[in-house]
Amino acid sequence: MLYRRFGRTELQIPVFSCGGMRYQYKWQDVAQSDVPADNQANLEATIRRAVELGMNHIETARGYGSSEMQLGKILPKFPREQLIVQTKVSPVADGKEFRKTFETSLRYLQLDYVDLLGLHGINNAELLDYSIRPGGCLDVARQLQAEGKVRFVGFSTHGATDVIIDAINTNQFDYVNLxxxxxxxxxxxxxxxxxxxxxxxxIISPSDKGGKLYNPPAKLVNLCAPLSPMVFNDLFCLSHPQVHTLSLGAAKPQDFDEHLKTLDLLDRAAEILPSILAKLEEAAIATLGENWVKTWHVNLPQWQDTPGQVNIHTVLWLWNLATAYDLVDYAKMRYNLLGNGSHWFPGNKADKVNELDFRQCLAHSPHADKIPQFLAQAHQMLAGEEVKRLSRT
Structure with a gap:
């Protein structure tokens, strides 16, 4: 395993972290007695394998159902100083409620402290305010630090880049999950x-949210050769020293194996990546046209400012991926969250595009004349049964 300094925490963090949202039994709290023995055994084997590999950063959240409780049966079996444990608690208006939720996490984990506490889902200005205002969640987190229950405080986010930068620029957080x-x-x-x-x-979920790379389409496999799409993406991310760790959401011990191939390639990233990056760009241009590939995103309105609150940027992005790289299954999964993902995945589908007038909101886009028809094509290609976020299933 390779390690990087995790910013001002000074922790030496493995470049791969063991994410805790795929191996648990349920997305809701359940009694320990309800967890099947084979599920618990698989979770424990996954954690043991991670630690054997030097992947000693174990990451979970209060929102991951039975994950914390099940981890509480295995984490205390390791020397505490060997582990870096992170959990995450969503910011709320009431700081006392935030503290109560964290205490539940700590009790489930059966630990005296966590190394990293993330404020989970600072996705908009309101949730940032809940976090940083006097008496808010961050003040509670500071109290928990003073009590020795938390070492470092960060935040996770699915929000817009400007919201993330606003949170970072408060200089109140030690790390960010994004x-x-x-x-x-x-x-x-x-x-x-x-x-x-x-x-x-x-980096959150580079293999799943990064394209469902554990089940890639043949076109993407060919474009990323001689690497697998998963190893290519890992190498792409870790070739940037500003990135410290990638979350691997393992469902079973063997799920780490493909990622490990990346470690021996890191020193040669500058030699390996350019040809693959060129192939990917050429394929997108061949399918979509150079002008579109390089400028489709220019001057698009935010979803709040469009008729019907259609998330034009996200819809076009997913259409691009499905069209250029055959990432249709991935694009369908993400598209059908629209209208159903709350602040985690905001805005609506393009299902009513023929009834809406986008001329004003697209006035500054170089592709204003084409975008409505592309939105309609995207809906035709990607629409299906609505998808719920995993924590709501």
Missing amino acids: HWYYINQWNWPAIAAATRHDMGVF
Whole structure:
């Protein structure tokens, strides 16, 4: 395993973290007696394998159902100083409620403290306010630090880049968990801001949210050769020293194996990546046209400012991925969250595009004339049964 300094925490964090949202039994709290023995055994085997590999950062959240409770049966069996344990609690208006929820997490984990406490889902200005206002969640987190129950405080986010940068620029957080990988590089300015503040940078779900890369389409496999899409994406992310760790959401011990191939390639990233990056760009241009590939996102309105609150940017992005790389299954999964993902995945689908007038909100887009028809094509290609966020299933 390779390690990087996790910003001002000074923790030496493994470049791969063991994420805790795929191996648990349920997305709701259940009694320990309800957890099947084989499920618990698989979770414990996954954690043992992670620690054997040097992947000693174990990451979970109060919102991950039975994950914390099940981890509480295995984590106390390791020497505490060997582990870096992170849990996450969503910010709420009432700081006392935040504390109560954290105490539940700590009790389930059967630990005296966590190394990292993330405020889970600072996705908009309101949730940032809940976090940083006097008496808010961050003040509670500071009290927990003073009591020895938390070592470092950060935040996770699915929010817009400007919201993430606003949170970073408070200089109140030690680290950030955010999305950034090959198919979604919008948050690079936030990573740059975190670097300026010497914060740890943790990449959320690069294999699942980064394209369902554990089940990639043949076209993407061919474009990423000689690497697998998963190893390519890992190498792409970790070739940037500003990125410290990638979360691997393992469902079973073997799920780490493909990722480990990345470790021996890191020293040669500058030699390996350019040809693959060129192939990916050429394929997108061949399918979509160079002008569109390089300028589709220019001057698009935010979802709040569009008729019907259609999330034009996200819909076009998913259409691009499905069209250029055959990432249809991934795009369908994400598209059908629209209208149903609350602040985690905001805005609506393009199902009513023929009834809406986008001329005003697209007035500054170089592709204003084409976008409505592309939105309609996207809906036709991607619409299906509505998808709920995992924590709501």
